[in-house]
Amino acid sequence: MEIKTDAINSLKLNKNTPIIQAKNVDVFYGYKQALDNISLDIPENKVTSLIGPSGCGKSTFLRCINRMNDLVSICRVTGEIKIFNQDIYAQEVDVVALRANVGMVFQKPNPFPKSIYENVAYGPKIHRLSSNKSDMDELVEWSLRKAGLWEEVKDRLNEVATGLSGGQQQRLCIARAIAVKPRVILMDEPCSALDPIATAIIEELIDELRNNFSIIIVTHSMQQAARVSQRTAFFHMGNLVESGKTKNIFTSPKDERTQNYITGRIG
Amino acid sequence: MIAQLLESNEQFDVDSPNMPNEAVTLSKPFNITTRNSSNIGEYAIKFIMVACSMVAIAVTVGIVFSLFFESISFFQRVSISEFLFGTKWSPQTALRADQVAAEGSFGAVPLITGTLLISFIAMCVATPLGLFSAIYLSEYASRRARNVIKPLLEILAGIPTVVYGFFAALTVAPMLRSTGENIGLNVSSESALAAGLVMGIMIIPLISSLSDDVINAVPQSLRDASLGLGSTNSETIRKVVLPAAIPGISGSLLLGASRAIGETMIVVMAAGLAANLTANPLEAVTTITAQIVALLTGDQEFDSAKTLSAFALGLLLFIVTLILNMISLKIVNKYREQYD
Amino acid sequence: MTNMFTNTSLLRKSRAAAELRFRWFGRIAIGISLAFLFIMVGSIINKGKSVLISSDIAIIIDLGPNQVDPNNINQTGFDALIKRSLRATFPEITSRSDKKKLYGLLSADMGFELQKQIIANPNLLGISQKLWFTASDDVDLLLKGSVDLTTQEGDRRISNLEINWIAKLKKSGNTRSHFNKKFFMNGDSREPELAGILSALVGSILTLSVCFFVSFPIAILAAIYLEEFAPKNKISSFIEVNINNLAAVPSIVFGLLGLALLLNVFGLPRSTPLVGGLVLSLMTLPTIIIAARASLRSVPPSIREAALGMGASPIQATFHHVVPLALPGILTGTIVGMAQALGETAPLLMIGMVAFIADVPSSIIEPATALPVQIFLWADASERAFLEKTSAAIMVLLVFLILMNLLAILLRKKFEKRF
Numbered sequence A: 001m002e003i004k005t006d007a008i009n010s011l012k013l014n015k016n017t018p019i020i021q022a023k024n025v026d027v028f029y030g031y032k033q034a035l036d037n038i039s040l041d042i043p044e045n046k047v048t049s050l051i052g053p054s055g056c057g058k059s060t061f062l063r064c065i066n067r068m069n070d071l072v073s074i075c076r077v078t079g080e081i082k083i084f085n086q087d088i089y090a091q092e093v094d095v096v097a098l099r100a101n102v103g104m105v106f107q108k109p110n111p112f113p114k115s116i117y118e119n120v121a122y123g124p125k126i127h128r129l130s131s132n133k134s135d136m137d138e139l140v141e142w143s144l145r146k147a148g149l150w151e152e153v154k155d156r157l158n159e160v161a162t163g164l165s166g167g168q169q170q171r172l173c174i175a176r177a178i179a180v181k182p183r184v185i186l187m188d189e190p191c192s193a194l195d196p197i198a199t200a201i202i203e204e205l206i207d208e209l210r211n212n213f214s215i216i217i218v219t220h221s222m223q224q225a226a227r228v229s230q231r232t233a234f235f236h237m238g239n240l241v242e243s244g245k246t247k248n249i250f251t252s253p254k255d256e257r258t259q260n261y262i263t264g265r266i267g
Numbered sequence B: 001m002i003a004q005l006l007e008s009n010e011q012f013d014v015d016s017p018n019m020p021n022e023a024v025t026l027s028k029p030f031n032i033t034t035r036n037s038s039n040i041g042e043y044a045i046k047f048i049m050v051a052c053s054m055v056a057i058a059v060t061v062g063i064v065f066s067l068f069f070e071s072i073s074f075f076q077r078v079s080i081s082e083f084l085f086g087t088k089w090s091p092q093t094a095l096r097a098d099q100v101a102a103e104g105s106f107g108a109v110p111l112i113t114g115t116l117l118i119s120f121i122a123m124c125v126a127t128p129l130g131l132f133s134a135i136y137l138s139e140y141a142s143r144r145a146r147n148v149i150k151p152l153l154e155i156l157a158g159i160p161t162v163v164y165g166f167f168a169a170l171t172v173a174p175m176l177r178s179t180g181e182n183i184g185l186n187v188s189s190e191s192a193l194a195a196g197l198v199m200g201i202m203i204i205p206l207i208s209s210l211s212d213d214v215i216n217a218v219p220q221s222l223r224d225a226s227l228g229l230g231s232t233n234s235e236t237i238r239k240v241v242l243p244a245a246i247p248g249i250s251g252s253l254l255l256g257a258s259r260a261i262g263e264t265m266i267v268v269m270a271a272g273l274a275a276n277l278t279a280n281p282l283e284a285v286t287t288i289t290a291q292i293v294a295l296l297t298g299d300q301e302f303d304s305a306k307t308l309s310a311f312a313l314g315l316l317l318f319i320v321t322l323i324l325n326m327i328s329l330k331i332v333n334k335y336r337e338q339y340d
Numbered sequence C: 001m002t003n004m005f006t007n008t009s010l011l012r013k014s015r016a017a018a019e020l021r022f023r024w025f026g027r028i029a030i031g032i033s034l035a036f037l038f039i040m041v042g043s044i045i046n047k048g049k050s051v052l053i054s055s056d057i058a059i060i061i062d063l064g065p066n067q068v069d070p071n072n073i074n075q076t077g078f079d080a081l082i083k084r085s086l087r088a089t090f091p092e093i094t095s096r097s098d099k100k101k102l103y104g105l106l107s108a109d110m111g112f113e114l115q116k117q118i119i120a121n122p123n124l125l126g127i128s129q130k131l132w133f134t135a136s137d138d139v140d141l142l143l144k145g146s147v148d149l150t151t152q153e154g155d156r157r158i159s160n161l162e163i164n165w166i167a168k169l170k171k172s173g174n175t176r177s178h179f180n181k182k183f184f185m186n187g188d189s190r191e192p193e194l195a196g197i198l199s200a201l202v203g204s205i206l207t208l209s210v211c212f213f214v215s216f217p218i219a220i221l222a223a224i225y226l227e228e229f230a231p232k233n234k235i236s237s238f239i240e241v242n243i244n245n246l247a248a249v250p251s252i253v254f255g256l257l258g259l260a261l262l263l264n265v266f267g268l269p270r271s272t273p274l275v276g277g278l279v280l281s282l283m284t285l286p287t288i289i290i291a292a293r294a295s296l297r298s299v300p301p302s303i304r305e306a307a308l309g310m311g312a313s314p315i316q317a318t319f320h321h322v323v324p325l326a327l328p329g330i331l332t333g334t335i336v337g338m339a340q341a342l343g344e345t346a347p348l349l350m351i352g353m354v355a356f357i358a359d360v361p362s363s364i365i366e367p368a369t370a371l372p373v374q375i376f377l378w379a380d381a382s383e384r385a386f387l388e389k390t391s392a393a394i395m396v397l398l399v400f401l402i403l404m405n406l407l408a409i410l411l412r413k414k415f416e417k418r419f
């Protein structure tokens, strides 16, 4: 086990190896196929955006990466998804440990109805990341600073988190996710419930965060994809139509469907 | 516009990050096979939870077995057919151990008819009152009225049955008796009517709240369609809402009936123990539950036919109410699915 | 043409009348139900309120040294002493039967009362003075005006002679009435004027405690499992059907289960709060489970996702986040279940908690009775004075039920969904 972990860490140093490799992934909800033979590489320390019309399977793919789909009893995943070259659907993988390494931010801000401090400290507490109070305080501050929220909440850490504004709540959810120090952060339309100003703040934050984390973001806004991501993958009706550098996808899409989507003709 | 955004984004699109990774992020190995929290504790908790859920089954099994075994030893002394079809109920305790055939007779028919008579009276009271309350509450009452009436009806449901029994025996029964005397009727002081009336009142809240839910579940679109054709409110209710709600309502009535059949304290206190085979509500009758209480309170010798007969009655009661409950739950669930 | 118009208006009139009729049916139905509620509760309060007051009678008692030996108080014949004093108060009474009636003015407990007074205040000894004693139940009713004096003498439990005596005592200021502490401080008694509800109340509290400590943990763990973890298969749906059916099984059947299984198979002690509580807990289990599941279901899934998404295990997500949010609802359901259990009588009769209990039970394995059973027992008693006791005991029971329901409502209000 030790050796394996070392091997994984050393892999990280090889800059050309993608952090996530999905190969021939099919997803079924009961008899309904939601994803058809998806193969996609996600590079490390970059923002990858998943775009496509509603119902095309973006969220489904995202939720495969930290196995949130396990919670849907009728959902069946085949194919292979590797993170740091480790098959996350392998027998010996513990989903709980996986999710500690692959964090998630949801569409609607969903802070726990507890204090701001407890929200951020919850992850480190259950994963035993800090041994004492001062460590924990430090970690909470670090996370809140990273999420750009520290200055706004440092005087009211003990207030209930649900009292924050929508944008602040979403940044708190990001802080909560990074407090566990995952390698990958999945974001499913993190700004769709927010106003433009809050959205701009979060976009800036995402750009900042990619220094430390690999980020995959689902978005319906072409502008957002163009602003924050370096890689883009376009999904259509359960298929991955094309993927590549964001610039290339937007300026010279190879597929007609991509062309139609980004110019607003479908979706 | 997107092109402009891409321009500004260009600078970030380099293969290596423009800032060094902070040590704090890198310090954690990518380990997805073992977790930090304890697994064993979680298995233990899960095991305990499963065990707790099994208690419900254990209780059912316990009920079935205890009733069943005692009943079997009862039916070794008294045949099932005599129990189910015999018309004379007079369980006696043997005065001397050597007394022969002193155990009395165990024909449950008078108890069954008595139970049915009282339950029938109760349902005659509870069905119209409960249903009309439910219709009024869900279709006519203002929000304010609803907020006052519903809790009051809940109080009616929350009053212990021993209180109803007390009221039936000491207020309603004498009142019926003196009214009967005035109009020349002979009303027994432990008449089926008194117990049935009070039991009916007790069941009203059950029927009204279940029916209220059922009626509320009828889609508004159905009502709108009928009202849009120029029907009045009452016509809409009678011709559209009620027919749509009938399955659910019949489910609630069955549940009410099962409650009436199994009700104990009211009949123990107000109906008495006279095992008369009669359909006259003014006479005294006894019920299955009242007999069970009579047989098992006070001194009892175990293993006498008298004591064991209580379990046979209990088994009969359990089976009948179980069937009623199952049918009613089935109907109500089907009905819910239909409109969900 | 006119014909057509009149027709429609006639029709409309009858339709409007039908509409009105329908509305009134509803009002009448609710009216009858609520009228019954008010009449029932009203009549009980009306009958029971007089229990709050009890009456005393004063007589002059000579506690001189030749009557009571100060060194040996307990050897004194207190009953005889009081009887002597009573005779002295009414010297004109000579016949045996009248004397007996005279002694009956005071509670059967009079000797004991005198002894207690002396022990509490030894200064009473040595002189002759006026002392107060509890009046007997019939006299108490008479003094409270609950006896209908217009009826034939033979139809009353109190004769004209006794009424005259009491009138005399009253005129000379030798009767008084005061708050009836005894009703709340005494256990059951054969003498109505001494009977109280304390033993039944304590019995109920002990029984309910057992019921709570058994059913609450089992019910919420079962609810959590069924709602959060159970796979959707045959077994879980069987358990679900099972629970729904158990909730509708007649309570007396649970009593039979207790009798056959807990008493006869497991040999637990009969008539005790332990067995009563166990039986009631099996009964309330389905109620609490159903309420708890509804409450857990109302916690939004986003909370679970948030916790699971950051690597909390399902157990952690449930116990750290979902259960605390569902707890007010679970507690409300539990209180409602406990209130049901508090009023339950029939199963307790089956397991023998119906005995005459005068002493306040001090543990869950001592024979005890419960409040509703006490009501049942008193309702059956022949003395007229037990009627008001029964009503008063019902009032106490209802007060407890109201308190519990208020608590449930408060909980619901306080923790109204905030997510």
Ligand SMILES: Nc1ncnc2c1ncn2[C@@H]1O[C@H](COP(=O)(O)OP(=O)(O)OP(=O)(O)O)[C@@H](O)[C@H]1O
Binding pocket: A029, A032, A034, A053, A054, A055, A056, A057, A058, A059, A060, A061, A072
């Ligand atoms: N729990 C589920 N059960 C059954 N089908 C599901 C479930 N979740 C998603 N699906 C189906 O899978 C397909 C893909 O859904 P998904 O949520 O991944 O789409 P999406 O691209 O995220 O859409 P949107 O942009 O609207 O969020 C859809 O057809 C959807 O109906």
Ligand SMILES: [Mg+2]
Binding pocket: A058, A059, A060, A188
């Ligand atoms: Mg989606």
